Amino acid sequence: xxxxxxxxxxxxxxxxxxxxxxxxxxxxxxxxxxxxxxxxxxxxxxxxxxxxxxxxxxxxxxxxxxxxxxxxxxxxxxxxxxxxxxxxxxxxxxxxxxxxxxxxxxxxxxxxxxxxxx
Amino acid sequence: xxxxxxxxxxxxxxxxxxxxxxxxxxxxxxxxxxxxxxxxxxxxxxxxxxxxxxxxxxxxxxxxxxxxxxxxxxxxxxxxxxxxxxxxxxxxxxxxxxxxxxxxxxxxxxxxxx
Numbered sequence: 001x002x003x004x005x006x007x008x009x010x011x012x013x014x015x016x017x018x019x020x021x022x023x024x025x026x027x028x029x030x031x032x033x034x035x036x037x038x039x040x041x042x043x044x045x046x047x048x049x050x051x052x053x054x055x056x057x058x059x060x061x062x063x064x065x066x067x068x069x070x071x072x073x074x075x076x077x078x079x080x081x082x083x084x085x086x087x088x089x090x091x092x093x094x095x096x097x098x099x100x101x102x103x104x105x106x107x108x109x110x111x112x113x114x115x116x117x118x
Numbered sequence: 119x120x121x122x123x124x125x126x127x128x129x130x131x132x133x134x135x136x137x138x139x140x141x142x143x144x145x146x147x148x149x150x151x152x153x154x155x156x157x158x159x160x161x162x163x164x165x166x167x168x169x170x171x172x173x174x175x176x177x178x179x180x181x182x183x184x185x186x187x188x189x190x191x192x193x194x195x196x197x198x199x200x201x202x203x204x205x206x207x208x209x210x211x212x213x214x215x216x217x218x219x220x221x222x223x224x225x226x227x228x229x230x231x232x
Contacts, residue, residue, distance in 0.1 A: 005158075009158065034220070036223075043122075043223050043224055043225040043226060044226075046222070047222060049220060090160065092161075105163065106161075106221060108153075108160040108161040109160055111160055
């Protein structure tokens with residue numbers, strides 16, 4: 001089945017550690033890729049997105065992600081995490097063909113809960 | 119401030135009761151969506167709407183209903199037919215329906231069954 005996989009369900013890091021969260025998808029056609037973050041008690045926010053061009057995408061708060069087409073991956077990275085990065089992170093893929101009415105469907109991964117220890 | 123509002127933040131449902139979750143956006147977005155978030159399952163699409171007076175079922179529409187009478191509003195009703203309604207419900211919107219549209223999310227409503 002077509003899907004988006006986030007293999008790390010829970011990650012615990014100390015402050016200043018480097019972060020890499022994996023995201024793999026199984027669609028063969030054109031895809032657009034997103035990382036969203038959900039801080040405790042807050043709504044889902046867009047961290048970064050990839051549509052085309054440079055496969056290394058920089059987002060807010062020092063996050064970046066690299067699209068590797070051959071590996072069907074879009075891993076999220078941050079060189080040095082902070083306590084305030086504690087949140088749940090979701091990878092999402094938007095791809096064709098369109099649904100009824102012409103819209104395209106987002107497929108979300110199951111999320112990764114990151115806890116950063118101060 | 120432009121954004122998406124959802125109310126209430128917490129909602130309690132009794133057995134056999136229908137409840138309605140509100141979603142309003144002032145982003146002038148055409149498309150709106152409802153997702154259900156369960157622990158370990160990510161977000162699953164319940165319903166979506168591209169224009170006023172039109173909406174489509176998503177992956178898990180059974181036991182839910184929606185309406186889109188105004189561009190700004192996309193309420194979700196959780197009916198008594200939904201046997202496992204306890205979840206976190208997220209409303210989202212996007213400017214259009216293209217492949218490169220970004221979805222923006224509201225703060226969510228947590229529904230609990232009494």
